[in-house]
Amino acid sequence: VQLQASGGGLVQAGGSLRLSCAASGRTFTNYLMGWFRQAPGKEREFVAAINWSGISTTYADSVKGRFTISRDNAKNTAYLQMNSLKPEDAAVYYCAARRTVMVLTTWRDYDYWGQGTQVTVSS
Numbered sequence: 824v825q826l827q828a829s830g831g832g833l834v835q836a837g838g839s840l841r842l843s844c845a846a847s848g849r850t851f852t853n854y855l856m857g858w859f860r861q862a863p864g865k866e867r868e869f870v871a872a873i874n875w876s877g878i879s880t881t882y883a884d885s886v887k888g889r890f891t892i893s894r895d896n897a898k899n900t901a902y903l904q905m906n907s908l909k910p911e912d913a914a915v916y917y918c919a920a921r922r923t924v925m926v927l928t929t930w931r932d933y934d935y936w937g938q939g940t941q942v943t944v945s946s
Contacts, residue, residue: 824846824847824848824849824851824854824920824935825846825847825848825935826844826845826846826918826919826920826935826936826937826938827844827845827846827847827937827938828842828843828844828916828917828918828937828938828939828940829842829843829844829845829940830842830843830940831915831916831940831941831942831943832941832942832943833943833944833945834908834942834943834944834945835944835945836908836909836910836944836945836946837907837908838908838944839904839905839906839907839908840905840908840942841902841903841904841905842858842902842903842905842916842918842940842942843900843901843902844856844858844900844901844902844903844918844937845898845899845900846899846900846901846920847899849922851894851896851899852875852876852896853875853922854875854920854921854922854923854935855872855873855874855875855920855921855922855923855924855925855926855927855933856872856873856892856894856901856918856919856920857869857870857871857872857873857918857919857920857921857927857928857930857933858870858871858872858892858901858903858916858917858918858919859916859917859918859919859930859933860912860914860915860916860917860942861914861915861917861939862913862914862915865914867917867930868883868930869883869928869929869930870882870883870886870890870903870916871883871886871890871891871892871903872892872926872927872928873892873893873894873901873926874924874925874926875924877893877894877896879926880892880926881926881928883928885911886905886912889905889906889907889908890903890904890905890906891903891904891906892904901918903916903918905942908942908944909944910944910945910946911944912942912944913942913943913944914942915939915940915941915942916939916940916941916942917936917937917938917939917940918936918937919933919934919935919936919937920933920934920935920936921933921934921935922934
């Protein structure tokens with residue numbers, strides 16, 4: 824499956840952004856979708872994941888209550904709505920996929936990756 828992430832940009836602290844991840848090449852509904860982020864000099868970290876049906880989601884503690892992951896299987900697209908953004912949320916955000924019914928939070932468990940989209944949060 825090919826993934827294309829978009830929607831990053833520059834936003835002030837407290838603002839919002841919505842990231843999109845468009846998938847192609849395989850049956851989207853068979854895939855777990857995840858969002859990860861990586862800031863300069865830091866390890867890639869889990870942000871959120873959503874199972875194939877959209878019923879099951881999980882979030883990193885640092886984003887709970889502020890970020891919402893969702894998917895539209897008819898559009899082959901996953902989303903990450905980010906509200907109340909903080910300077911520490913600034914990073915390159917990646918979407919990822921794996922064909923599984925499980926919900927996984929480790930980046931090494933994912934097989935397919937988008938190219939990343941930059942999120943910058945000014946204080």
